[in-house]
Amino acid sequence: MSELNRRKFLKISAATVTVASGAAAFAKSPAAQTAPAKRAAKGVQRIPTYCDICFWKCGAIASVRDGVLWKVEGNPADPLSRGRLCPRGTGGVGAHFDPDRLKRPLIRRSDRGREVWAEVSWDEAFAYIANKMHAIKATYGPESVAMFAHGIGGNFLKHTLKAYGATNFAAPSFAQCRGPRDVGFKLTFGEDVGSPERTDIKNAQCLVLIGSHLGENMHNTQVQEFAEAVGHGATIIVADPRFSVAASKAKYYLPIKPGTDLALVLAWMNVIVAEGLYDKEYVAKYGFGFEQFAASIATYTPEWAYPETGIEPDIIRATAREMAKHKPATLVHPGRHAAWYGDDSQRSRAVALLNALLGSWGRKGGFYAPVSMSVPGYPYPAYPTSTKPKVDNPDGRYPFAHEAITTGIREATITGEPYPVKGWFVYATNLIHALPNEAETIKAIQNLDLLVVVDVIPSEIAGWADVVLPESVYLERYDDLNVEWFREPFVALRQPVVDAPDEQKPNWWMAKKLAETLGLAHYYPWKDIEEYLGHRLAGAGLSFDELKQKGIIPGAPQPIFFDEGAPAEFATPSGKIEFYSLQLQTAGFDPVPVYTRPAEPPPGAFRLISGRSPVHTFSRTQSNRVLSDMMDENEVWINADMARRMDLRSGDYVRLKNQDAVVSNRVRVKATERIRPDCVFMVHGFGHTSRGLKHAYQKGASDAHLITRYATDPLMGGTGMNVNFVTIEPEAAHG
Amino acid sequence: MQELTITRHNELIDPLLHIWSWQIPVYLFLGGLVAGIMIISGWFVLQGRYKHTTFSTFYLPHISLVLLSLGMGALFLDLEHKLYFWRLFTTFQWTAPMSWGSWLLLTIYPALWVNTLIRIPERFQGKIPLFDRLSAELNKRPTLIKNIGIANMLLGTLLGMYTGVLLSSFAARPLWNSAMLWMLFLVSGLSAAAAFVHLITTDVYERVLLAKADNAFLTLELFVFGGFLTGLLTSSRVHVEAVRLLLDGPYAPVFWVFVIGLGIVVPLIVQLLAVNHKVKHTPVAPILVLAGGLTLRFVIVYAGQFSHWT
Amino acid sequence: MARFGMVIDTVRCVGCMDCVVACKTENQVPEGFNRDWIAYDVKGTFPTLHMESRSERCNHCDNPPCVSCCPTSASHVHDVGGVVLVDYDKCIGCKGCVASCPYGARFIHPDGYADKCTFCIHRVEQGLQPACVAVCPTHCMHFGDLDDPNSDVSRLLASRNHHTLLPEAGTKPRIFYLT
Ligand SMILES: Nc1nc2c(c(=O)[nH]1)N[C@H]1C(S)=C(S)[C@@H](COP(=O)(O)OP(=O)(O)OC[C@H]3O[C@@H](n4cnc5c(=O)[nH]c(N)nc54)[C@H](O)[C@@H]3O)O[C@H]1N2
Ligand SMILES: Nc1nc2c(c(=O)[nH]1)N[C@H]1C(S)=C(S)[C@@H](COP(=O)(O)OP(=O)(O)OC[C@H]3O[C@@H](n4cnc5c(=O)[nH]c(N)nc54)[C@H](O)[C@@H]3O)O[C@H]1N2
C-alpha cells in the first residue's frame, strides 16, 4: 500500500512539473524545460553549497530531480544553518527559475535613464569596458574607477580592479547598515561585532532587543538561537516603536518613541550604576575611565528619560534590574542595521557600554570571541601602489570610519573632489534602493564615463548602467571559499548545482576575462576557479573533493569565552574597555555618549521607519516567484486609531508624500494596533520601477524613494535614514 | 480588539469561500422543481387524471426529464475534474449525501420514464411500438399504475429533501446548519412546481387546483422560513452571524425583496385574490414564485458559502 | 496503529513562513495556492498586545467531514497514521470537501482535483519528517504518533497548555498549538 502511494505521489508531482499548467510555479519557467536536456541525470542528486539570498552564507544542500532544480535545504553539518534555512534560503530555487532574469550582456544605446539596449557578446562587452577603462586611466588615473560590491561574489572583480590600480571600494553594509554599530563597539571594546554577529543569543538568560526585529530579520542562526532563548524561558525585553514579532515574545515590550533609544540606554545605565548593580569585578578588571563615565551619566535618570522616550520610569527601573539580575548572561543586542538617526555610533557605543556594565562581552550568554580557520589566500602578484588618497573620506573627515563609505564615493563623484571619479563598477548592490537620496545617486551617475553593473535581474541600478553583465545565480556557480569567523571554525564551499539557463556567467569568469582583456592576465595564474579553490585548500591541508562532497569542513573547536581561555584583550588605546574614550575626546566628540532630542514630525505627519519581511531580502527577491508568492507587495503600517481618524481601512491604497514633496508609489494600508501613532512602517525593498522586473514592477512602495533626507553620523559617515516625515494621501479608487 | 491576519490566499477560498457559483443554485432549483413536479404528477396519477388528460402523466414527466437533465448538466459544468465524473457511480458512500443524490437521480430517470408510458397521447401512438406495448401491459395492471404514482411522489419527496440535505450536511457552513433546510427546499420546490404547472397547463381544473395548492405551499413556506430563521437565531454565535447575512447583512436586500416579498408574499396575495375571483388569473404570480424559488437557491448557496466559523 | 498529528509551539514560532515556502518547493504547490499558511492573531490595544503566530494547515481531523461528504471516496483516511488524503484520480472536483472544511484547508488544484496538506506522507513513509517540520528554523513544529505516549508530540501535550482550532466545529483536529 505504502509503495503504491509513494509511486503515485511521485507520478503526480512529476506531472505537476511537466504539465504546462499556467499556474504551476515551476512549469512556467523556460529553465524548467531546458535544464533536463542539458543534464540528463535521472533521480535525485543532492549537492551541498551555501546560500546567497543574503550575506549570512548558510550551508545548504540543493536537490536536483531528473536534472531539474527541486529544492534547497539546510546542511546539517553547517553550524550557521544547523540544517535549516530561513524562508528566503528555502525559496532560493525561485532565483534560478526567475523568468525576469538577465540573460545576455547588454550595452546601452541611448542616454542614461532611457533603457535602450543592445544585446552583445561577452567579448564585445569586455572590449567596450576595457576601452573606457583605459581612457579613464589615461586621463584621470586608475583610482578614478570605483567599485561598489556587496557580498562574497565581489571578491574576484575586486581583484581585477585592484590589479588595474583601483583603490576605492565600498559596500552599503558599512555606512548604510552595521557601520555605526561596529564603530561604537570598536571604540569601546577595540573590536567590532562583525557578521555573523558574535552574539551568544542561545545562552542568554536576558535578551534585550533595541529595534532588532529577529523573526522578521531572518538572519538564520540568530533567529534559531532567539527561539531557543525564548524556549528556555529567557527574559526578553524589546524596545521598538512597532510591536514586532520579537516584541510578541517579550516579557517587557517598551513602545519607545522613535529616535530616543540613546536616552533609554543612558537611563538604564544610570539605574544600574546608581543602584550598584553592575559587574563590579569585571568593570574593575577590564574597565577604563569608569568614574568619569559614572559622573557623566548621573543626570540621566529614568524620570529624565520618561518624557523623551515615553517609557515609564518604573518600567525603565524594572527592566534595568532584570538585566542586572541575569548578568553576565544578559545580552543587549547591538542590532545590525544601525544607520537610523545620525547619532548612531554614539547610541551603539552606549549599547556597548551597557553590555560592559553587565560584563557580557566575552562571556557566555553575551558576546563570544569568534574563531576561524586559517586558509591562506591565493598568492597573486602585488597590486600597483597609489599615492592618491581614497575619495570616500577625504582628510579623515569621519575619523572613526574603519571601512569605506559608499556615500562618500558618491559625493566625490558629484563634486570631483579630491579628484574626479569617472567609472563605477557595481556588483550585487542595488544602489538606487540601498543608498539614501536617490537623486544624489543619479546625479553622480550622470558624471560617469562608465557604469558597469553586474546583476542577476534587471534591477534599478542596472537600468542606469552603460554595460550590464548578467551573472549566473549562486546555485549555478562557484564562488570564493567562506572561511567564516564564528563560534567554531569551518570552511564552506559554494559550487554549481544546475547550469545557468542562458548566457549568464559567474563573477570569477567575468573577472578573469576582463583582466585578460585589460592586459592583466598575469594576475590570474589559475586556469579556472576549481584550480584556484584547490590551491587555496591544499594550502590549508584540506581536500577539495571532501569539501565538494560535504560542503563544509569543520576545524578544531577553540575557546570563545574568557572563562574558557579566550584571551581577554581589548584593542583600544588603553588596552581596556573604554567607558571614557580619550580618542573621542581628542577628536572633539563626546567621550561618553550625550543625548540630543530628535526632531518631531510636523503635525499631521508621521516618521517613516522601515524593516524586513521574513520572506524577502532588501530589493533583490521581489521577482523570485516562490518568495513573491508569500508576499508580493508591501504595506504601510498605520496605527489603527490614526487610520480610523483618517478614514482609512486595511487594504485601501494610499500614497506617501515626504517633507520634500516626493510622492511614493501607491501602497496598501495595514491599519494595525501594532505600531505607535507617530510613525508609519514599511518593509524595505518594494516599489520597483525597473520595467524589466515584470512581476515586481510598481508593486508596493519604496521607502528608499522617500528617503531624500539623511543624517550623517559625524564619527563615521553613516547615513541615518529614519529622519524622513510623510503625510498620507488617499489614492482615488480605480480599477 | 482582535486583529487576525492570514497569509493564505487560495483562489475561491479566500478571503471568503466562493467555490460554487450559478451552477449549483440552478441545479438545486431545477432539482427542487422536478421533485415538486414528480409529487404533483404522482398525485395526479393516483387521482386517475390520466384518464382525462395526458398533460400531467405524459408531458409533465417529459418536461421533468428535460429539466432534470439541464440540472444535471449544470452540476456537471460545476465539476472541476469533469473527466472523472463516472467515478460517482463506481462506489456508494453512505455518509455522503452527494453519493445518495447521484444514485437517487439515477432511479428518478426510469421512474419518470415509466410515468410517461401510462398514457401515450394519440399523436405519439404507433411511433415506437415497444412503448405502445408496454403501455398496454401497464394499463392491464391498475395497482402497478398506482404504485408508479406512489413511487413518483416518494422519489420526488426524497429528491426535494435531498436538495436541502445536501447543503445542511455541510456543518462547516453555519447558515446551512439547519434541520429545516430540507423542509424549506422541499416546500419551495413544491410551490415552484405548482406555479410551474399552473403556468403551463391548459386544463382549468388543474390550474385552479394548483393555484390553491400553491397558496398552501407558499403559506407553509413562510412558516418554514420562520422556523429556519429562528432556529439559527437561537443557536450559537456563528449561526446568528450567519443568519444575519440574510436578515440585515449583505444579502438582506435580495432576501427580503426578492425571496420573501416578490417571491412569496406578493404572489400569495395575488393568487388568493385570483382564487377568490377578486382579480383575473394572470401568469404574474406563478412567474414571481418561480423567480423567487430560483433566487432563494442563489441566496442560500451564496450566503451559505460566505458563512463560516470564527 | 499510529495516529499522526502535529504539535506546534506558538511560543517559539516567529511566523516566518519558512514552513509555507518549504511546502511549496517540496510538493510543487502551484503559484497562488497554499497547503499551509500563517495566522497572526493579535489581541489587545497598543501597546498592551498579545500576538500568537501560528502555522496552519489541514488538521487531519479525527472526525473529518471532508471524508464523510466525499461522494467518490477520493477523500479518505489513509491506513498509515490515519492521515486524511485525496486520491487525485478518483476526485471529480465537486468541491463538497472544500465547503465542508471549517478551516478552509482545501483548495482546487489548477489540474482540477481537491488538494491540501498530505502530512507529507511520501516523506513520512520514508522515515522523514514533513517538509514544513524539517525546515522550521525555530524548531517549533513537532510531528508524530499521538497514540504513542512516548512520542515527542504526546509528551509535549502532556506537559504544556495547548489548544486546537475551532474545537466547537466538532472535527476533532489533530494539530495542537502549545501556548
Ligand atoms: N531605505 C533603506 N535603505 C537601506 C536599508 C533599509 O532598510 N532601508 N537597509 C540597508 C542595509 S542594512 C543594507 S545591508 C543594504 C543592502 O543593500 P544591497 O546589498 O544593495 O541590497 P539589494 O537592494 O538587495 O541589492 C542587491 C542587488 O544584488 C543583486 N544580486 C542578487 N544576487 C546576485 C548575484 O548572485 N550576483 C550579482 N551580481 N548580483 C546579485 C540583486 O538583484 C540586487 O540588485 O541596504 C541598506 N539600505
Ligand atoms: N528577512 C530578512 N532578514 C534580514 C535582511 C533581509 O533583507 N531580509 N537583511 C539583513 C540585514 S543586512 C540587516 S542589516 C538586518 C536588519 O535588521 P535589524 O538590525 O534587526 O533591524 P533594523 O532594520 O535596524 O530595524 C528595523 C526594526 O527597528 C524598528 N525601529 C525603527 N525605528 C526605531 C527606533 O527609533 N528605535 C527602536 N528601538 N526601534 C526602531 C522597526 O520598527 C523595526 O522593527 O536584517 C538582516 N536580516
Ligand code: SF4
Ligand atoms: S539567512 Fe536565509 S537567506 Fe541568508 S544565507 Fe541563511 S538561509 Fe540564506
Ligand code: SF4
Ligand atoms: S517555519 Fe516555524 S517559525 Fe516559521 S512560521 Fe513556520 S512554524 Fe513558525
Ligand code: SF4
Ligand atoms: S482540516 Fe479540513 S480538510 Fe483537513 S481533515 Fe479536517 S475537515 Fe478535512
Ligand code: SF4
Ligand atoms: S472534490 Fe474530490 S475529494 Fe472533494 S468531495 Fe468532491 S470528489 Fe471528493
Ligand code: SF4
Ligand atoms: S506536512 Fe507537508 S504537505 Fe502538509 S503543510 Fe507540511 S509540508 Fe505541506
Ligand SMILES: [Mo]
Ligand atoms: Mo544590512
